[in-house]
Amino acid sequence: MAKSVLVTGFEPFGGEAVNASWEAVRRLPEQLDGWTVHRACLPVVFGGAAETVLRLAGELRPDAVVCTGVAGGRSAITPEMIAVNLCDARIPDNAGTQPRWQPIAPGGPDGLFSGLPVREMAAALRAAGLPAALSWSAGSYVCNDVFYRTVRRCREWGIPCGFIHVPPVTALPAEEGARGLALCLSCLWAEC
Ligand code: PCA
Secondary structure: OOOEEEEEEEOOOOOOOOOHHHHHHOOOOOEEOOEEEEEEEEOOOOOHHHHHHHHHHHHHOOOEEEEEEEOOOOOOEEEEOEEEOOEOOOOOOOOOOOOOOEOOOOOOOOEEEOOOOHHHHHHHHHHOOOOEOOEOOOOOOHHHHHHHHHHHHHHHHOOOEEEEEEOOOOOOOHHHHHHHHHHHHHHHHHHO
């Protein structure tokens, strides 16, 4: 059977009309280098976003999971290196919840490294002329929450999982975001 990857973006939040992550993900082809690319748009909701990814992953049984979100203020595509066990929301999520300084998983590890080949991804992006940098922090909002929860579960399942932030569409057009994500996915095949 063809290998597959589940790639997610997010719905808009914080009063924005679009979310660059879903704008990039929805432009990805359904087939890439012989892999099936399953695409999904997640709600910007603490806990609920990760539940959606993990439910889909349970149904689709992909060989890898790559979650993406928009990072306001960044101008480069940034594979995230580490998820932290902390929720601290500057603004409420789309369900109106605003956790402050709370662990995601009480008693869980403080940090979890990405299971993606993040250095290779950043190098591939740069080689293709796209702005790229490694990031040490996905923040403490819903993106980090999804990152932490999905990496933790995917480790149990034995499949690579991680998170990539993209810039807003005003800083990088969605077509370029999609081109960048496709390049990142190409780095994954060697890992699966
Ligand atoms: N970015 C937010 C949540 C959803 C998104 O696209 C974040 O960085 O946490």
